[in-house]
Amino acid sequence: MKTAKFVGYLRWFSVCLSLLMSSLSWAQGSPSTGWLTSSDHDAVQVKLAVTGEFNPETRTLPALLTVQLKDEWKTYWRAPGEGGIPPRIDLASSQGIERIDWHWPTPSEYYVQSIRTAGYKHQVTFPLEIVVSEATERAQLDAVFTLSSCTNICVLTDFPLQLNIDVNQLTPDSEQSFAFAQAMSQIPQPIGSAEVTHADYNADDQQLSFVLSRTSGWDSPQVFVHSDDKQLNEVVFKLVQQKVSVDGKRLTASFKASHWLELPELVNRQVSITVNDDPFSAAYATQLDRSTSTTTNEALDSMTIWGALFAALLGGLILNIMPCVLPVLGIKVQSLIANSNASARQVRYQFLATAMGVISTFVVIGALLGLLKLSGVRISWGMQFQNPWFITTLAVITLAFAINLFGLYQIRLPQWLNQWALKSQRSSLLGHFSQGVFATVLATPCTAPFLGTAVAFALGAPMYLLLLIFFGLGIGMALPWLSIAAFPQTRKLLPKPGPWLKWVKPIFGALLLATSVWLFTLLTPHWSKASSESTSAEQTSERPWQTLSFKTIHQAVTQGKVVFVDVTADWCITCKANKLGVLEQEPVYSALAAPDLIRMRGDWTVRNDYITDYLRAYGQYGVPYNRVYGPGAPEGIELPIILTSDAVMQAIKEARNE
Template sequence: MPIRELAGIKTLRIIAMFVTAIWLMAFAPAQAAPNHMRASLIAEGPAAPGGTVTLALLMQPEPGWHGYWSNPGDAGYGLTLDWTLPKGAGTGGMQFPVPQTLVIQGLMNHVYEHDYAVLVPLKLPADAVPGTLLPISVKAQWLVCTNEICVPERAELQGTVTVGSGPGDTRFEAWRAALPAPLDRAGTFAVTGNALRLALPFPASAALEAPHLFLSTEGLIDYGARQRFFRDGDTLVVEVPLAKSPAIVGKVEGVLAMGKDAGGIAFAANPGAVPSGGNEVGGEGEFSAATLGFALLGAFLGGLILNVMPCVFPILSLKALALARGNSHNARSEGLAYTAGVVLACLLLGGVMLALRAGGEQVGWAFQLQEPGVVAVLILLAVAITANFAGLYELPGLSVERGAGNSGAFGTGLLAAFVATPCTGPFMAAAMGAALVLPTWAALGVFAALGVGLALPFLLIGFVPALRRVLPKPGKWMERFRRVMAIPMGLTAAGLLWLASRLGGQVFAGVLLLLAVVLVAALWRVGREQRGGRSTLRWMAPSAAVMIAIAAAGAPRLASTSVVAEEDLLGSVPFDEAKLAEARQNKMPVFLYFTADWCLSCKVNEKVAIETSTVDAAFRIRKVIVMKGDWTRRDPKITRFLASHGAAGVPLYLWYPNGGGEPRQLPQVLTKDMLVDLVGE
C-alpha cells in the first residue's frame, strides 16, 4: 500500500486501514507473511490488588521501516489497541515517546525509525487475590512503512500480571526516560491571521538546539510548514502556519522536541495572550552560509543563461544596439534602470510565489504560466513586441533609432524578466529549490541574484565602453536586424498560443487569436498615426488597458478545465505516486520525468533525447516503466513531489534502477546515450 496524501482526516485513515485489512484477509495466502514490525506485550512487574502497573507495547521495526506517533502527520495512522482484561481491571491512555520527523514525497510524517515502547497504565481489580496471575491480552493494529510502501499489520498479544509484590523490569526505566516530560503549568495559544501562536513556560537557561513542535491536536496546523521559535524571558513562543482549513479547538496539546537525543516536553495550552517579539532561536529556519552562497551563485548563473532564450535574446540585442548607436547619453543610468526592472520583476514573482505557499497553495517557480489569464496577457505582449520588431509601429524602449531613457529601460527590464522566467535551467533548479526552504529574506536574495544574472550582459554593455565599441558599427543593417528578430518573437507568440490551447482548450486559444488579430490591426493604426507625426498616446493607453483587462479577466472564463492526454513514443503513463510505489515494490526500473508545455528546456530534451527511437528500443528491451508528470497546469501533488526532491520547477528527471535502490536524479540537459546507458547499469 503506497503512502497517499490523506489530508489529515482521521476518518479516511481508519477507513483505509480496515479496507486494506479486509482485503489482506480475503486474499492473503494460508500462511501469512511475518510482520515487518515485531510487537511484544510486557508488564513492568507485580502489583497489589487495586494498584496500578505499567504495561509496555514494545514495537521493533525491521531496518528501513518505521511506525507512527499518535498523530501520524500528513499520512499514515497510529497504533490502535483492543484490550481483553479481567473483570474490574482497566487501562489508561497510551503514552508515546518523543517522535521524529520524516518528509516523504512532500508529506510530513511523525514517526519512529527505531525500537520504541508505548506505555499503558493498568489498574488491577480491587478484589484480586495476591499470588495469582491475571491473564491480559490485546489486539493491536498499526501501520508500518518504508519510504516507498506501507503495510497494515496486526497481532494478538498475550501476557500476565502477578498480583503481589516483587522486583520490576529494569527496561522500563529507559522507556520512561524516552517519554516527554510534562510541563507543570499550562501554556496559552492564540490564532492570529494564518498562524497558530503558542506561549509555553520554558526556562531562559534551558538549551534549545533544534526544536520541533508536534501537535497531538489534529487538523489545526500545516505539519510540513516552517516553524519559528522565539525566547521571551522564561517563555518560549512558537509560531506555526495553520492548515488550509484549520479545525476550531478549545485546547491545544502536544510535544515540544528539543533536538536530536535531547528529549522533549509534553504540554497543554488554553486560549490566552501570547507575547509578541522576542529573540528567534533555532529550528527549521536555520541554514548555513554555504547553503545560501551556493543558492545565490546558482541563481546568478541560471539568470545569465536565460539571456539566450528566444524570447529574451531579441530584446537584449536591440537594447544593446541602441546603446551602440550612441543615441543614449546616459548608458550607465540606462543599464542600472534596466537592471532595476529585471530585479524587481524577479523579486515580485518570487515574493508572490512565497506568499502563495505561505497561504497553503502548492505552487512552484513559473507558477504564473499555469494561469490562463497570465498566458493571455503574455500572448498579447509577444504579439505587440513582434509587431514592433516587424516595423508596424514604434515602441521607443525597443527602438534602435532612439532610446527611451531610463523609464524605457526600466520597463524593458520588467518585460524581459517576466517573459524569461518560465523554466529552470542548469544551476538554477537547485537554487530555486533552496529558496523554498530558506527564510524569506534569504529566498528574496536568491530571486534578486537571478535578476542580476539576467541583467548582467546589458549592465556590462552600459558600464564598459569597450564592449560597446566591439559591437558592429551602426548602419541600415540594424533596422533589418530588428526585423529579423521579429521571427523568434513571432515564434514565441505562436508557442504561447499553442500553450493556451493546451492550458485552456481550443475555444480559449481561438478567442486569444482573435484578440491578437485585433491588436495587430490597432497597432497598424498606431503606426500610421506615428508616421504622420500625430500623437497616439490619448487613445492608445486606454485601449491597451481594455484589451489587457479582457485578456486577463475575460478570456480565462472560456478556458476548459478538462485535460487531454497526449500519447508519446515511449508510451508513458501519467505520474501517480501509488503506481510509482507499486513499481518500486515489484522492483521494476522506472524513468520518471516532469515537464510542462511552457518549459522550453523540457521540450528540447524530449525532442532530442527522451522521445527517440533509440531510447524507446532500449527501454522496451529492459521493460522500463516510463512515467510523466505534466505540470502545465497547477497540480499540488506534483508540486509537493518536486519540493521533496529539492526542485522548485521543471524539468526534473529521476531514474529508479532495476531491483530497487534509491532514485538517481539526472542532469537537466539529457542525451540519448545518457538514457540508454541507464538500462545497462
C-alpha cells in the same frame, strides 16, 4: 440495673457496627462511583469503576471510565484536532494517588464545515490504570473529571470522582475484569499486516508526511496523529486537505503542524499514527525523519549561503542564452547598434536601467513567493505559468511588442506619464527598464543549470535568504547589461549600423510573435477538462507514456524493469529542448523503447498536487525533472536539468545493473 446494662451493651454493639460499616466502605470488592450526571447538562453521564485486581509490583489498579452521550453529542480524543478539548482528570485533592494512566480507544473523524476533529459519539469506555503511591496503604481518590461535549454548541462539564481505595481489602470483580479486558481490546496496537514505510517532517512548510502499506490494501482509512512528547503537547496536527490518498496497498497522509506560540523542532521526535479503517484499527509509533525536500537535506546540507549565491549568479547568467530570453536580448543588442552614436553616458544609463529592471523584478518575484509561502501556498518556480490569466496577459503583451516591431503601431505612454518623463529627461530610461522587466518575466518558465539548485535553496529558506538569493539571480541575469554599462566602449565590438538593420526588427518581431502564439497555446489545457485532470499528458499508439505513479515505479522495479520519469510542462522551454534534442533522438529514442523499460510522464502544465509531491520528495521546485529507476537504482538516478544522450544512456545502464 438490667436496663442500664442492656443500654451499655447496645452502645457497644452500635460502636462495633459503625466500625464494621466503616471497614466495609474501604473493603468493597470493586468500588464504583455509580452513574454521575450534571444538572446543568443531562446529555452526558459518566461512571468510574475499578476491577479490584490490584498489582502490588506496579502499584496499579485497573479501572473503567465510561461516558454515555445522548443523541448527536460527541466528546474528544487525546488529540482532538482543530477544535475541542480532550478529557482530563485533576487529581489535586486526592491522597495516595500518584497518577492515572489513560488508554484511548480508536477515534472517528468528524467535520463541522471544514474543521476536522477526532472523538467519540454515543458511548466510549476509557480503560484506566490508577497508580497508587504505596502498595500497602489506603488511597483517597478525590478528583474532578472535565469533559468537553459538543453538538452545534459545546459544553464543558465537571464531574466529581470520589473513591476510597484500600489495596489490602480489594477483591477482583469478574464482571468488571471482563469489561476491562474488552475495553483494552479496543485500544489500537501495532498490527503486523501493516507498517509505516515513510515518516518525515518538512520544516519549510511545517508538514508531516506518512506512508503506510498494508498487505490487504485499504478501504476508507481515517488517520490521526499525536505525540506523548511533553514538548509537543500543544502542537496541533491538521490533516492537509485531500492529502489522505489510497493507491492499492499504499496510504499517504500529510499533516500541517502548528503551535499557538512557537512550533518546536519535530525532526527526530517520536509520534504515533492511529489508523481507523473499520474493522481494521492499529497504532504505530515512529520517528520523524528530516524531509528530503527540506532545504537542509543532504543535497543542500553542504551548501552555504555563499554557495547558493554563486549558484544564483551562474544560473541567472545562463538564463541569458535560454530560448525564453533571446528575443528580448536580441532587441536590446539591436537598439545598441542602432544608437551607436549615443554618448557613453547615455549607454551607461540605458543599460543600468535595463539591469535595474531585471534585478528589481527578480526581487519582487522573490517577495511574492515568500508571502505566498507564509500564507501556506505550496510555491514553485514557474508556478505563475499554471495560471491562465497570467498566460493570457503575457501573451497579449508579447503580441503588442511584436506588432510594434513590425511597425504596425507605436506603443505610447499615457500623456501624463509621457510629460513627466520628458520633463525629467528619462523617457528612454522607462523603456529600457521595462525591457528588463519583460526579459525577467519571460525567463521564469526556463530552468537553467545551477538555477534549480539556487531556487530550491531559496524557496525553502527564511524570507531574508529567499530575497538574497533572488537578488543574486537578478545580478546574474543582469551581468551582460551591467558589463556594458561599466564598459560602454565594448559596443565598438558590435557591427556597424547599416541597411541590414531594417531587417532586424521584423526578425525579432517574428520571434516575439512566435512567443505570443506559443503562450496562447498554453491555454489549451485550461480549456480542456480532460487535459487539466491528466497527470501524464501524452499518449501515442506507437510509444505510450504512462501516468506518473509511485506505486507503478515500485512494482516495475520489483519486477526487474527500468522506469524513466519525465516531469515536464508545456510552458517549460527547457523541457521542450530536452524532448526534441535528446529524448526523440537516437540512441535515446530506441533505448526508451526497450521492452524492459517503462516510460512515465508527469505533466505539470496545470497545477497538479500529486506531481508537486513527487518533485518535493526529491527537493525540486520546478521542471524539467528526470529520474531513472531500476534494479540497480531502486531510489532512482537524478539526471541533469539540460539532458545529454550520454547522461541518459549511462543512467539507464546503471539502473539495469549493467
